[in-house]
Amino acid sequence: MTKTGAYRIIISGGGTGGHIFPAVAIGTAFRERFPDADILFVGAEGKMEMQRVPEAGFKIIGLWISGLQRSLSVSNLMFPFKVISSVWKSRKIINDFKPDVVVGVGGYASGPLLYAATSKGIPSLIQEQNSYAGLTNKWLAKRVQKICVAYEGMEKFFPKENLTITGNPIRKDITAGNIIKATAASFYGLDANKPVVLVFGGSLGAKTLNESVLAGLAEFQKAGVQVLWQCGRFYFEQMKQQTATLDMTGIVLLEFIKEMDKAYAAADVVISRAGALSISELCVVGKPVIFVPSPNVAEDHQTSNAMALVEKDAALCVKDIVAREVLVGEVLTLLKNEGRQAVLSANIKALARPDATDKIVDEVARLIGVEEKSSFADLENIYFLGIGGIGMSALARWFNNQGKKVVGYDLTSTALTDELKKEGIDIHFTDDVSLIPENFKANKAKTLVVLTPAIPADHAEWAYFKAAGFDIKKRSEVLGLISKSKFTIAVAGTHGKTTTSSMIAHLLKSAGTPVEAFIGGITANYNSNLLLSDDPKSLLVAEADEFDRSFLRLHPNIAVITSVDPDHLDIYGSAEEMIKTYSAFAGQVIPSGSIFLQGKLQQTLILPARRASVNYYGESFNYRPENVKVVDGQFAFDMVYPEGKMTNLRLQVPGFHNVENMTAAIGVALQLGIDEKAIRQGVASYKGVKRRFESILKDEHHVFIDDYAHHPEEIRQFLRSVRELYPSKELTAVFQPHLYTRTRDFADGFAESLSMADEVILLPIYPAREKPIAGVDAEMIASKISHSRKQVISKDELLAWTKSHDPEVLLTIGAGDIDKMVKPLAEILKTKSYAA
Structure with a gap:
């Protein structure tokens, strides 16, 4: 009871x-x-x-x-x-x-x-x-x-x-994994551009590790390697004395490291004893590690712990008895071999159990008669901080359908929040604690707060919920809990994931397969970002978001990875770190499952040794489109797969990239047993996702297409496909950069892609969650565009420009609020067409 x-x-x-x-x-x-x-x-x-x-x-x-x-x-x-x-x-x-x-x-x-x-x-x-x-x-x-x-x-x-x-x-600060190396290295006074070795032998210290590091300090410094060294309480004074007369440049000696999340983030390679907690944390952070098991423990269990990872090629091991002679050399050899580091990192990450604490609390709760939290059965109220986001709104709709009372805050009113209101969800747009319903405040045990990372740290409502002790979960955590009990197909990628996940969901639904789906856009077929099913055995299709490493909350049966172009470098710090995280996501697919990987990524991602089966798709791979051509404004293609071939498929959503996305979706459908006839009908009836190559206007005078592209590679693919459809027409691209950090990091790439258009109009940067960065603006891109037909203007000036010009093919591009310009621009073009 x-x-x-x-x-x-x-x-x-x-x-x-x-x-x-x-x-x-x-x-x-x-x-x-x-x-x-x-x-x-x-x-x-x-x-x-x-x-x-x-x-x-x-x-x-x-x-x-x-x-x-x-x-x-x-x-x-x-x-x-x-x-x-x-x-x-x-x-x-x-x-x-x-x-x-x-x-x-x-x-x-x-x-x-x-x-x-x-x-x-x-x-x-x-x-x-x-x-x-x-x-x-x-x-x-x-x-x-x-x-x-x-x-x-x-x-x-x-x-x-x-x-x-x-x-x-695992401590929550470790599982969060949201600190980049540059920030962590700066915290310890280290240079983020040089390799860092983290050494720790437990809170009390390890004599062998300390003696090994002490003997190798000069060797580390000669190689340009920095050392973050926790020597432990028993040895701190001794190590201070023995290093007092040494050059300690690049060496940080500490008795105990409290901020282990920062220490892990700063490290390129870790030296550690093989205690169980250390191993569990290292699996989660996914850093290459050399274990030196302590021989002074019962039944030599640290060696057993370490060898469990060594056997999976997830770590290296040096015996304590030889560590003083060989350990530093092993570390320096590993630091010179980036490929080996990547393999060890991916394999150890695949063994991580970041949800272990929650699982243990589940078991404790069962012992006292509390139903498992992940079922959400006991909840009555769901409060969303940032309800208007595309991912958050899908969760809000899901909980609303479950009969929960859903209330939310967002910064501004949009067409999407208007739709949520029509569905019975209460939303307000002022950060005001008094607007939180009193029954939510009075019943914490029955209330869940769902948080988007876009909410600022000084948000009053968030501060209230934290201070009052409410259960607060990130959107990714909630999606992870929903997916626990379902056969899950997760689609990841820096671009293409929204379209591909919507394609998979549509192929399944149109074939009569029970399916639920959380999509990162509004599907044209269903006018929603959420598909629901009453069947308890329904499949789940989920867009797996790499922002804030959110997709590591998922353990799918099938994963699709469409692309791993550098993005979110404000979170990851480097392209290499992002690639490591995508490799870790691939490692989270259950061993009996499968991965559909864009074929070009086979040289990029380091897949763990213990993994699901891998299928490659794209040009020249096992799952591939052939004979791709434009026929009556549609893309026609053949689909080749290991067991056969489907000819003359018709996709009404334009774009070579969409043909490739559909190739992955068909591969998943085939693996799930959907027959060829149903797949063919699903491909033909797929209408796309709003703001993904969305045709706004098409008449004999004007073509107007709107697209969500906000990364250089997405823009390149979009413009390439538009050019294929309209080879003799002039393309005018209107682009609103999204985020100051993304503009700073990819200004050259944006300029190169946009140069494919005949004329480029840039709007000011849409900041989203960020504050301005000095010297970073739309002019930064404009100055690098290879032709002279370019300008930076405001939204009002854009309307005036469109009235005074006559663009043949107008393209609005971006992930900010440029979509608010679509309707007025369309009206201007329609008026021009009537006048003509």
Whole structure:
């Protein structure tokens, strides 16, 4: 039976960071899901958890307990008395606190506390981080209801019926992965243009790692390599003394690194012990790593941990006994081999379980009778911060269809927000806490807040929800939860993903296959960015957004990757980092699934060794279009695939790039068992996506086409296809640059692509979420365009220009608010046509 009221949970364990940080991650995630929960930690007196846990904002009580020493000592003689004392104190804690559930993460304090809890019949769970189970957890295994583990094959230690593979809990700052190297390197006073090696051997330190780095400092400096070095509490003073007279240029020596998210972001290669928590974090961040397992742990479990990755070509390993002689050389060799780094990075990323903490909290919630959160069954209210975005609005529609009360904020009113209002969704356009419904404020447990990354940090409503402890999730998190229980087809790419995902959804729906779809644009066939199905077994088609690494929330059955041209460099920092992240996304496809990869990307992406099957599409690949030509304003083509060929397919949406997108969509449909006749009908009836090569006006005097292109490659493909359709007409391109950072990063590319038009009109930059950057404006592009027929004008001046000129083919291009110009421009052209 589901408990009502505030939940009470005890989390016990500690001794080292490997136990403490998972415990804090679980506590933090539980508190986020259940803001009114009362959470108590129980640790060992004198151990680091007594400091670290309060720093994380939790109460902690210490027990008089420690582990057995390997040699005869007074401490060992005291051990039985410590155990008896700790059990008695644990019973008192249990009686006073009255927990609904108890969680043990290993370490000295877990044993007495969970023994006392299970003796009283309190639901209990243990979390084992390592591939070789710890003594305390093995002893507790038969007493608890659930055992969460990070490795396969753990039934040799625990009852199989109680096991769940969740992965290890990771701190949220690590899973966010939203810090670029330049920012992180600057934080530590390092040069972002030089390689950085991160060294850490646990919170207390590792003698071998410290001695190896100390001996190799000059070698690192000679090679131009910087070192971010956590030496640990036991060794900090010693290392300070031994480096006091050395040249420490490019070397940052620290006792303990609190901001590990920045440290990981700064690093190109990592040297680490092979503790379970470190491995789990390194899988998530996806950096090449050399493990030096500690030989001084029970059953040599760190070597087992490391070799589990080495066997998958996901890490390198150097034995502790030879590390002083060979470690630095191994690091320098790896730094010189970018291809090897990329392979290791992709393979370790494929092993990541970024949702491990949520899965463990799911199990804890089940023990106290709470339905799994990902079902959204208990929610009544959904509040959207940024509801007018194309992705956010689709989620709003989905929740509205589920019968939830949906309310949202956005900056401005648009045609899309008008449609949402017509569907019964309340929306306001002023950042005002008083406009949040009172029943939402009063019922936090039944309310979910969905956030878009475009909301600024100083937003008042967001600040209110955070301060009040509401459950706040990013759009990508919510989509990831929705997709958990469905067969998912995810489409990623810097361009082409919206069109391709809409094509797949249409081919399936028109063939009678139950399908739900979240599309990043308004489909012309269904006049919506959301397709719904009442069938619980319906397939899910989702556009997988690379912005903010959002697509790493998905674990699809089938993935399509259309393109990986550099973009969002304000997030990724470099094209190489973006490529690594796309490689990681490919690694998240389930092993029994499949990937449809644009063939040119086979030399770009580093696919993990343990992966789904890969199908290549595009010109000269296994899935390819042939005999592409324009017939009566449509693109006709043949489709070749491994088992056969379909001839004379007709696509009414123009563009060579759209033929290629449809090739990928047909490949997915074939793999899902859709027959050729249904596919042919679906291709012919596909009408496209609004603002993707959307024909606004076509008469004997004028052609007007609107397109969302906002990347140089998208513009190039768009103009190439328009030129093919209208080879003898003059093209006038009106382009509104989107984002200052994108304009700065790709000014040359924009100029080169736009030079394909006969005349170019540039509007001022649409800033979206950004503040202006000095020296970056539309003139930056105009100055680089290769011909003289170019100008930068305002929107009002554009209307006046169109009235006084007579463009044969007018093209509006961009992802900002240029779409608001479409209707008035069309009216001007229609008037001109009537007059003619």
